[in-house]
Amino acid sequence: MLLISAAFSQAVYAQASCSVSGSTASLLNGQNRTYSATFQSGASYFWSVTGPLTIIGSNTGSSVTVRGNGTGTGRVCYARYKAGALPCAACRTVTVVNNNPCPSTILLLGSVPECLGLGNLFETTLAGNTSFTNYSWSVSGGGASITQNNGNNVRIIAFGNFTVNVSARCNGQTITGTRTVFAPNCDGIILPDINVSPNPTSEQVNIDVKNPTKPGTTYVVEIFNHLGKKEVRKNVKNHESIDVKGLKKGIYFVRVYNSDGKAIDMKRLVINR
Known part of the structure; x- marks a missing residue:
């Protein structure tokens, strides 16, 4: 009787030899990888993961697909069962890393x-x-x-x-x-006194250059939105107006260039609707 009992106990607690197969390299965050169990015909499988890993799709086949979801170390494990056969369980340790580690600050x-x-x-x-x-x-x-x-x-x-x-x-x-x-040591010309009016406006804006260096000069006027996108570019004479009815409500910047293409001033412009 003692001999039969010992043999039964060994049969219940014994475990078949099995393993997890697949790449041993580190898994990239966001990357998928497939791991396989030691196959046994007619067996049932159950996979689980720990740490920064997520199972993609089914977890009851002889193989499983996992995805890196963060960084650190996790485990891919499975258990295999079949009536009349010894059970089997195995795990594989997987390290998940970032393929593009983020710095603590943006270097400008x-x-x-x-x-x-x-x-x-x-x-x-x-x-x-x-x-x-x-x-x-x-x-x-x-x-x-x-x-x-x-x-x-x-x-x-x-x-x-x-x-x-x-x-x-x-x-x-x-x-x-x-x-x-830090501003460089600029020794430039004296800026002409430029006035942009009316400001705020909704239909047109006048460009007035006081004491222009050359009477009759044609100026290039560019208007940028708050994101720096150029919305308007027009050649004007002193005291001429620019149509701004096509601009949406918001804050804009008016940049004025002289006939040599040099920027001579920039003003803030508010469009009301």
Whole structure:
């Protein structure tokens, strides 16, 4: 009787030899990979995962597809059952890593500030990592304004020191950055006194240049929206008006160039509707 009991106990608690097969390399965050069980005809399987792993599709076959969902270490496990046969269970440790680790801050690279040859006005371009998305830019101080926004880079003109702030998305995270830009030592011409009126306006805006250097000069006027997109470009004489009925309500920037193509001033314009 004792001999029969011992043999029965061994049959109940014994386990067949089995393993998880598949790549041993680290799994990238967001990447899928298939793992397989030691196959036995007619057996049932049940897969489970732990850590930064997610099962994609069925978890009751002889193989399973998992996806990296974060970073860290997890396990892919299964149990195999068949009537009249020894059960089987095995696990595989999987490390999940980022294929593009995100930095703690956005490094802003910029061009050397360039004097525009008129008073203290200067221009510079700043850029962030091209692999980031959903860029949002803002500037403060120094009379700075963004005149062109290309997503990961912007063009800015200013009269003095200014600070630029930016945020962007990286692997589902929001990363921010900031940089102070110092005005170069510009020794430009004295700026003409330019007036943009009426301001606010809804239909037209007049460009008045006081004390122009050359009477009868034709000026180029460009109007940018708050994102730096050029909405209007027109050649005008002094005291001429520009039709702005096609512009939506909001804040715009009016940039004026002389006949030599040099920017001589920029004003803020409010469109009311």
